Amino acid sequence: MTTLRYYAPxxxxxxxxxxxxxEGLDQYGKDxxxxxxxxxxxxxxxxxxxxxxxxDLPTVPEGFAVTAIAENLKIPRQMLxxxxxxxxxxxxxxxxxxxxxxxxxxxxxxxxxxKSPVEGGDRITLLRDSDGDGRTDLxxxxxxxxxxxxxxxxxxxxxxxxxxxxxxxxxxxxGATSIAGSGEEVTKxxxxxNHHWTKAMTASPDGSRxxxxxxxxxxxxxxxxxxxxxxxxxxxxxxxxxxxxxFASGIRNPTDLAFNPWTDQLWAVVNERDELGPELVxxxxxxxxxxxFYGWPYSYWGQTVDPxxxxxxxxxxxxxxxxxxxxxxxxxxxxxxxxxxxGVGPFTEGAFVGQHGSWNRSDLAGYxxxxxxxxxxxxxxxxxxxxxxxxADGHARGRPVGVTWDSERSVxxxxxxxxxxxxxxxxxxxxxxxxxxxxxxx
Numbered sequence: 256m257t258t259l260r261y262y263a264p265x266x267x268x269x270x271x272x273x274x275x276x277x278e279g280l281d282q283y284g285k286d287x288x289x290x291x292x293x294x295x296x297x298x299x300x301x302x303x304x305x306x307x308x309x310x311d312l313p314t315v316p317e318g319f320a321v322t323a324i325a326e327n328l329k330i331p332r333q334m335l336x337x338x339x340x341x342x343x344x345x346x347x348x349x350x351x352x353x354x355x356x357x358x359x360x361x362x363x364x365x366x367x368x369x370k371s372p373v374e375g376g377d378r379i380t381l382l383r384d385s386d387g388d389g390r391t392d393l394x395x396x397x398x399x400x401x402x403x404x405x406x407x408x409x410x411x412x413x414x415x416x417x418x419x420x421x422x423x424x425x426x427x428x429x430g431a432t433s434i435a436g437s438g439e440e441v442t443k444x445x446x447x448x449n450h451h452w453t454k455a456m457t458a459s460p461d462g463s464r465x466x467x468x469x470x471x472x473x474x475x476x477x478x479x480x481x482x483x484x485x486x487x488x489x490x491x492x493x494x495x496x497x498x499x500x501x502f503a504s505g506i507r508n509p510t511d512l513a514f515n516p517w518t519d520q521l522w523a524v525v526n527e528r529d530e531l532g533p534e535l536v537x538x539x540x541x542x543x544x545x546x547x548f549y550g551w552p553y554s555y556w557g558q559t560v561d562p563x564x565x566x567x568x569x570x571x572x573x574x575x576x577x578x579x580x581x582x583x584x585x586x587x588x589x590x591x592x593x594x595x596x597x598g599v600g601p602f603t604e605g606a607f608v609g610q611h612g613s614w615n616r617s618d619l620a621g622y623x624x625x626x627x628x629x630x631x632x633x634x635x636x637x638x639x640x641x642x643x644x645x646x647a648d649g650h651a652r653g654r655p656v657g658v659t660w661d662s663e664r665s666v667x668x669x670x671x672x673x674x675x676x677x678x679x680x681x682x683x684x685x686x687x688x689x690x691x692x693x694x695x696x697x
Contacts, residue, residue: 287581293532302614306650314644325677329376331670333657335407342382348375349403349419350452406456417454420446442497457512465492468509475552505549511591517632524588533616541578550575580634586621587611596662605629609655
């Protein structure tokens with residue numbers, strides 16, 4: 256292993272030089288183009304290395320403004336708007352999966368080049384705008400000494416935090432600026448190996464259940480399926496008792512969850528498998544059906560068989576659900592929220608998706624926030640850029656993670672875990688009034 260690390264720079268250069276380029280296939284929407292599989296010894300690998308914003312700002316659509324409302328964070332991930340308008344930001348970085356193959360070491364080195372050098376905070380930070388002018392008046396540590404917190408949910412006066420290994424509950428009082436202690440453990444969460452460590456979370460609209468996304472322990476089962484028990488699933492949890500059950504399975508890495516406000520149905524953004532080529536397999540946005548199976552690891556995009564898995568499971572493949580909406584291969588969606596309350600501007604009915612950006616294709620993909628328009632509660636149209644400009648000269652000024660829509664204030668918040676910043680995107684109309692949706696948007 257030491258020898259491999261010694262020659263890593265040369266290997267990285269060779270991988271970049273030999274990797275096939277993507278062909279610009281149409282991989283967004285309900286019917287993405289799926290090219291032939293290409294299982295290479297060293298798949299395409301290229302990542303945008305951090306460069307910082309250097310006084311610049313991300314790009315927003317005409318009529319919108321973007322401002323940095325928090326800086327100097329420690330790897331911001333997911334966020335939660337509290338009833339009084341305070342914003343909570345989970346900060347941290349987890350995972351402890353050992354490397355199995357030389358390509359795992361190389362992939363790890365490449366991914367590390369795209370990360371912030373800042374160590375994860377293992378905390379939650381509170382941001383407060385006391386006078387409503389769109390600027391943060393208070394930035395303070397709200398809860399400290401956590402373990403790679405990611406998912407956040409508030410039910411009544413109970414604040415739930417999904418660490419990488421357990422779900423904890425804290426008593427919340429409106430207006431509080433800090434909470435002491437380690438909280439009350441509700442239940443353990445699968446943490447063995449933790450190849451995918453993030454634990455996305457959301458609460459049901461009635462507050463009776465919590466839903467937690469638990470990613471797989473491998474790319475496609477190369478560690479053996481025995482370590483995949485309770486992995487690549489969405490758990491449903493009773494917040495009172497901690498009792499849990501598998502709500503849906505075969506979802507390789509559900510990185511964020513949210514309830515569709517028009518149908519009250521659970522939805523997820525999912526990071527799909529690697530090493531089948533630069534344009535396989537499309538990451539996706541989908542409704543999550545109770546008892547549904549979404550293919551991993553035996554198939555993808557419904558019944559498209561992955562031949563690398565032995566033994567095959569045609570019985571499961573036949574039942575695999577086709578996702579609702581493709582988001583492009585390796586774009587790494589990590590954030591999801593819906594434009595409830597009528598949305599704003601052209602973003603009226605639909606979903607905001609934060610795309611962290613690719614590392615395993617030669618041309619960079621993702622690295623932006625998009626809006627997927629919906630009609631009658633379902634995806635209906637091409638994605639629209641909401642926040643872009645994260646790439647400059649092949650380097651990453653930042654990388655978006657969580658996206659949180661504040662319907663009371665018609666504001667979108669975006670966590671950036673390379674710039675360690677939270678961005679605020681707001682409509683800037685001449686009259687100062689909230690824009691009315693056109694007939695086309697309704």
